[in-house]
Amino acid sequence: MSILDSKIPSGELNQKWSSYKDHIRLVNPANKRNIDIIVVGTGLAGGSASAALAELGYNVKSFCFQDSPRRAHSIAAQGGINAAKNYQGDGDSVFRLFYDTVKGGDYRAREANVYRLAEVSASIIDQCVAQGVPFAREYGGLLDNRSFGGSQVSRTFYAKGQTGQQLLLGAYSAMSRQIGKGKIQMYNRHEMLDLVLVDGKARGIIARNLVTGSLERFSAHAVVIASGGYGNVFYLSTNAMGSNVSAAWKVHKKGAYFANPCYTQIHPTCIPVSGDHQSKLTLMSESLRNDGRIWVPKNLEDSKAIREGRMKPTDITDENKDFFLERRYPAFGNLVPRDVASRAAKERCDAGFGVNTTGEAVYLDFASAIERYGREKARMNHDGEASIEIIMDLGAEVVKAKYGNLFQMYYKIVDQDPYKTPMMIYPAVHYTMGGVWVDYNLMTTITGCYATGEANFSDHGANRLGASALMQGLADGYFVLPYTIADYLADDIRTGKISTDLPEFVQTENDVKANIERLMNIKGTKTVDYFHKRLGKIMWDKVGMARNAEGLNWAIAEIQKLREEFYSNVRIPGTVDSFNPELDKANRVCDFLELGELMAKDALDREESCGGHFREEHQTEEGEAQRNDDKYAYVAAWEYTGKPSEAILHKEALVFDNIKLVQRSYK
Amino acid sequence: MKLTLKIWRQSGPNDKGQIVTYPIDNIEGDMSFLDMMDVLNEELIVKGEDPVAFDHDCREGICGMCSLFINGEAHGPDRAITTCQLHMRKFSDGETIYIEPWRAKAFPVIKDLVVDRGALDRVMASGGFVSVNTSGNTVDANAIPISKIDADKAFEAATCIGCGACVASCVNASAMLFVSAKVSQLALLPQGKIEATERVLNMVRTMDEEGFGNCTNTGACAVECPKEISLDNIARMNREYFKAMLTSE
Amino acid sequence: MSKSVILKSSIAKKYWMAFTGLFLCLFLVGHLLGNLQLFYAGEEGRRAFNEYAYFMQHNLLIKVMSYVTYLSILFHAIDGLLLAFQNKKARPVQYAMNKASANSSSASRQMALLGSIILIFIATHMVNFWGKMHFGEIPLHTLTKAVNVPISQDPNTGQIVKADIEFSYFLTTNGEYKQYAYKDPKTKLFESQMEVREETKLFDKNSNLEVAEGYKDLHSVVMGFFGKSANGNDVNELAWLAVLLYTISMAVLSFHLMHGFASAFQTLGLRHPRYTAIIKNVGMGFAIIVPAAFAAIPLYIFFK
Incomplete structure (x- = not known):
């Protein structure tokens, strides 16, 4: 086992980044014009990187599989973005954000990266406001904040329930400006299908033009993978239908280590599954936990009656409700981190207290918040005598202003009015903390190949706190990568244009072509979705919220069998050289079928519970995650050797100089 | 639920295309419209037929990718939602449903129900931004207070998802609602005011060049807009353009 | 400020539509x-109307305004048709199923059609009245009155013999009724000492001098057109059709205005939460009342 060099600069934690920036090499403006950079993905990480790099003067080639960079799934992030601005004067600081993030990640993140993230967080807000991102404001004209899980300060900036959208559109508009100038060449409806290495360095990609079906070669001096997470390995997740691991997986297969694949975030507040035909799960923002109270009935009988439709949640009085998060975690209450909240909900449902016809749902109730806000509003209206109906109406107005779009989404999907009856929620796959291993520079183990945002593994440890993904994506793209990539590209100022006629490009393109032809020639009987759904079921049942050795071994065997079946019986209609969404899906599912196995392998290897990774064998008496810092305080980075089952584990030891590792407690 | 689907099939940009009828059965009310399309496609693939191509991605009403003209209306009969949020409970057993692509010269059909909306991106690239470089040294976010009313109005305009339903619904295939939403958002904020003149002139010029029709204030766009972007924005853009026209050099 | 911005951009074209449209509302x-x-x-009504018609034709300010009106109509029509053609081109393939009624009023979608009908109406309307007034032959405002006047004295009794003699008068632009002829009681023929030259000029036959200018009798033309005989005018045999078409045209105008009035304000960016509802209501009232009042006139004439 080799020791991975994370290239963390020496020095005091709070000086590392600034002194590092002061000493890394730069590329002068004239030379930047001669350097090409490929960025795969146009979400917050990719979009911001593309824009920032193009502003600096590099020639950027951006790729997205959607029809426009604005569609990347960062757009669906709802609740907010953290930043250590301390505008509320509630004791926030860079250190506290750093501390909360490391603790929230269950001490499995790299200190230096997280500290840097907390340091640049404030600049993100400044930058976004300068771009015209309309964050929520108070009547005085200053920015408003709200609270998110895992912190005791209000540091989350937001734009109603559409923060991700507003930030992404900010990055997209910055990109648009560069596209208009020709500094970014935008390749929409293109999917990266392989990385091209020349002399061991990342020098280009092979992408499929999804409209014409043709394979195209693109060269660059560096390649940035910003293609997001791999939650869709579960088939049902809150990810977009097209979200995929392919770009990250291809670089993994070309030599980039894949780190901590088992760290999956199961988000506690999603709309429960309604039937077999369902293709997608919908998130209800964590911000709802600011005002919503989570409960199940106290009595098994009541839960049963609700499941059978004999009783309604509104029939149950507060005494007969079990506000289980408030009961178990009085200090953080409903705002415990996601992994904790999800497991607590699962625990209640497994014990038979679940609601919905499936028994797999708990309530998220706004009645008391609506009443509280209503009374406040009535007082402000000098109507102290208002009837409860009027109070509830007034309160509903306030709640609507805060979460209107989320309530509307819920209403349209479930056909129940969340202002009148509590929402039903259940955990669902949402985010993947694991990803391509990167060093402090965000470079993967392939020279010249970078990974940013959710596609890398670096900042969230074993569990990501709410409103931190947006922060990380933009930090990487706007404020980290533009510096660190220059240090590498400084060597490339004399390289000149890289020809796509090099034998490495020809070879890689031929490999891709062969893979596609292999898939097309199977001509089996089952659709791609059939396999994807089966994979998802294996993953959810055995590599989901709770894992154990037996289940993981079973999953590994099942996935191997499923993969064989896929390669012998999948049916892909249409042709190679045309618009063929089924082929696109097949290309992605191939990679999921390998990744799923590596996830199970990683989960099996990690004999501890931490954050989103919960091994049933390792829990405290109260059912909380039981870490094993002596043996597992490391990053598990896997090297591809041809088969996921034979992947080689490399360990990067995690050193905590500034935080004392303790049992995470939110009680 | 048993339904008859009448779907526009067009193998490529140069194909003439036609409506093809597909019967479909066992559709449940709590399925989304796109779940229903998935069911149809699964059936077609198993039968050895070409599945229907349609754009979709997030399936939660925010990415703006889905774009079906359902029974004569963009995103179907329900209001304030995208196609992916439309549920089959809005239809009744035995109903015939027409499914067509967005129709506009500026949105050429790629295949079946998939159209190319690159024109909207090009409009954005011509001015839908604030020219501020990424530095980390911009002024503090709270240095310029912005009235909550303006901030909220800017936000409402900014919620546009760029799906193109406004163009699809407009009798003239005009993109005024889309363009005005961005012009409006930035015109309302002090950060955007600096470039307001050039922005509105450039964006409107690109909009015209892309072959969108002219606004006749029918208001159809705002009715069909999944994000309920208001006609206020078009009026604001009209004012902005007027100012710009008279004062630009 | 480049020319293309003011004339060619889609929004500028709309400003012209709005400005000319609102001006035409004033008209x-x-x-x-x-x-x-x-x-x-x-x-008295006839006289007032004909005096008004004369005023409208001769007042300098009105003349200027009328040219602005003609230009507005032309510009509104040409610009509108241009926009309509562009709009048509913007959607080359139509929907097989389009439920536009779910999201917009039919008037708003049919402005070009409504406008074209109105344009045809304006053309025929101008041929019928404006054209005749300006270039065609319109009789002068004449009035024949029977006056019981002494025609002779009975030589025997010395009694004055009176008889009804019809006198004809021109209404002249200095406001007088000027007698120009009378019916000779013997010959029963009108004898005139004046003649009309250049349509409206009244000349004394004997002295060959212009004595006054007469008013054109547009009033009687209108009455005749809509089926009412008066002052010996020509009565339109198809008056019923004229009334019907006129009324339909006004209905079309009404629909055009129902959308156009408020739409012009929107185009000019005059929209405000406090005032937009007012504009819409005023527009709706205007769209109903003005065309209805126009249509009431021929109906009144026809059925009176």
């Missing part, structure tokens, strides 16, 4: 106020 008000005099019965 409609003016025109209607004049026309309402047609309800004013008898010679």
Whole structure:
């Protein structure tokens, strides 16, 4: 086992980044014009990187599989973005954000990266406001904040329930400006299908033009993978239908280590599954936990009656409700981190207290918040005598202003009015903390190949706190990568244009072509979705919220069998050289079928519970995650050797100089 | 639920295309419209037929990718939602449903129900931004207070998802609602005011060049807009353009 | 400020539509106020209307305004058709199923069609009245009155013999009724000492001098057109059709205005939460009242 060099600069934690920036090499403006950079993905990480790099003067080639960079799934992030601005004067600081993030990640993140993230967080807000991102404001004209899980300060900036959208559109508009100038060449409806290495360095990609079906070669001096997470390995997740691991997986297969694949975030507040035909799960923002109270009935009988439709949640009085998060975690209450909240909900449902016809749902109730806000509003209206109906109406107005779009989404999907009856929620796959291993520079183990945002593994440890993904994506793209990539590209100022006629490009393109032809020639009987759904079921049942050795071994065997079946019986209609969404899906599912196995392998290897990774064998008496810092305080980075089952584990030891590792407690 | 689907099939940009009828059965009310399309496609693939191509991605009403003209209306009969949020409970057993692509010269059909909306991106690239470089040294976010009313109005305009339903619904295939939403958002904020003149002139010029029709204030766009972007924005853009026209050099 | 911005951009074209449209709304008000005099019965009404028609034709300010109006109509029509053609081109393939009624009023979607009908109406309307007034032959405002006048004295009794003799008068632009002929009681023929030259000029036959200018009798033309005989005018045999088409045209105008009035404000960016509802209501009232009042006139004439 080799020791991975994370290239963390020496020095005091709070000086590392600034002194590092002061000493890394730069590329002068004239030379930047001669350097090409490929960025795969146009979400917050990719979009911001593309824009920032193009502003600096590099020639950027951006790729997205959607029809426009604005569609990347960062757009669906709802609740907010953290930043250590301390505008509320509630004791926030860079250190506290750093501390909360490391603790929230269950001490499995790299200190230096997280500290840097907390340091640049404030600049993100400044930058976004300068771009015209309309964050929520108070009547005085200053920015408003709200609270998110895992912190005791209000540091989350937001734009109603559409923060991700507003930030992404900010990055997209910055990109648009560069596209208009020709500094970014935008390749929409293109999917990266392989990385091209020349002399061991990342020098280009092979992408499929999804409209014409043709394979195209693109060269660059560096390649940035910003293609997001791999939650869709579960088939049902809150990810977009097209979200995929392919770009990250291809670089993994070309030599980039894949780190901590088992760290999956199961988000506690999603709309429960309604039937077999369902293709997608919908998130209800964590911000709802600011005002919503989570409960199940106290009595098994009541839960049963609700499941059978004999009783309604509104029939149950507060005494007969079990506000289980408030009961178990009085200090953080409903705002415990996601992994904790999800497991607590699962625990209640497994014990038979679940609601919905499936028994797999708990309530998220706004009645008391609506009443509280209503009374406040009535007082402000000098109507102290208002009837409860009027109070509830007034309160509903306030709640609507805060979460209107989320309530509307819920209403349209479930056909129940969340202002009148509590929402039903259940955990669902949402985010993947694991990803391509990167060093402090965000470079993967392939020279010249970078990974940013959710596609890398670096900042969230074993569990990501709410409103931190947006922060990380933009930090990487706007404020980290533009510096660190220059240090590498400084060597490339004399390289000149890289020809796509090099034998490495020809070879890689031929490999891709062969893979596609292999898939097309199977001509089996089952659709791609059939396999994807089966994979998802294996993953959810055995590599989901709770894992154990037996289940993981079973999953590994099942996935191997499923993969064989896929390669012998999948049916892909249409042709190679045309618009063929089924082929696109097949290309992605191939990679999921390998990744799923590596996830199970990683989960099996990690004999501890931490954050989103919960091994049933390792829990405290109260059912909380039981870490094993002596043996597992490391990053598990896997090297591809041809088969996921034979992947080689490399360990990067995690050193905590500034935080004392303790049992995470939110009680 | 048993339904008859009448779907526009067009193998490529140069194909003439036609409506093809597909019967479909066992559709449940709590399925989304796109779940229903998935069911149809699964059936077609198993039968050895070409599945229907349609754009979709997030399936939660925010990415703006889905774009079906359902029974004569963009995103179907329900209001304030995208196609992916439309549920089959809005239809009744035995109903015939027409499914067509967005129709506009500026949105050429790629295949079946998939159209190319690159024109909207090009409009954005011509001015839908604030020219501020990424530095980390911009002024503090709270240095310029912005009235909550303006901030909220800017936000409402900014919620546009760029799906193109406004163009699809407009009798003239005009993109005024889309363009005005961005012009409006930035015109309302002090950060955007600096470039307001050039922005509105450039964006409107690109909009015209892309072959969108002219606004006749029918208001159809705002009715069909999944994000309920208001006609206020078009009026604001009209004012902005007027100012710009008279004062630009 | 480049020319292309002012003339060619889609939004500028719309400003022109709005400006000309709103100006034409003003014109409609003016025109209607004049026309309402047609309800004013008898010679006095006739005189008032014809004097008004003369005024409209001769006042310098009105003349300028009328040219602006013609230009507005032309510009509104040409610009509107240009926009309509562009709009047509913007959607080359139509929907197989389009439920536009779910999201917009049919008037708003049919502005070009409604406008074209109105344009045809304006053309025929101008041929029928404006053209005749300006270039065609319109009889002068004449009045024949029977006056019981002494025609002779009975030589025997010395009694004055009176008889009804019809005198004809021109209404002249200095406001007088000028007698120009009378019916010779013997020959029963009118004898005139004046003749009309250049349509409206009254010349004394004997002295060959211009003595006055007469008013054109547009009033009688209008009455005749809509089926009412008066002052010996020609009565339109198809008056019923004229009334019907006129009424339909006004209905079309009404629909055009129902959308156009408020739409012009929107185009000019005059929209505000406090005032937009008012604009819409005023527009709706305008769209109903003005065309209805216009249509009431021929109906009144026809059925009176």
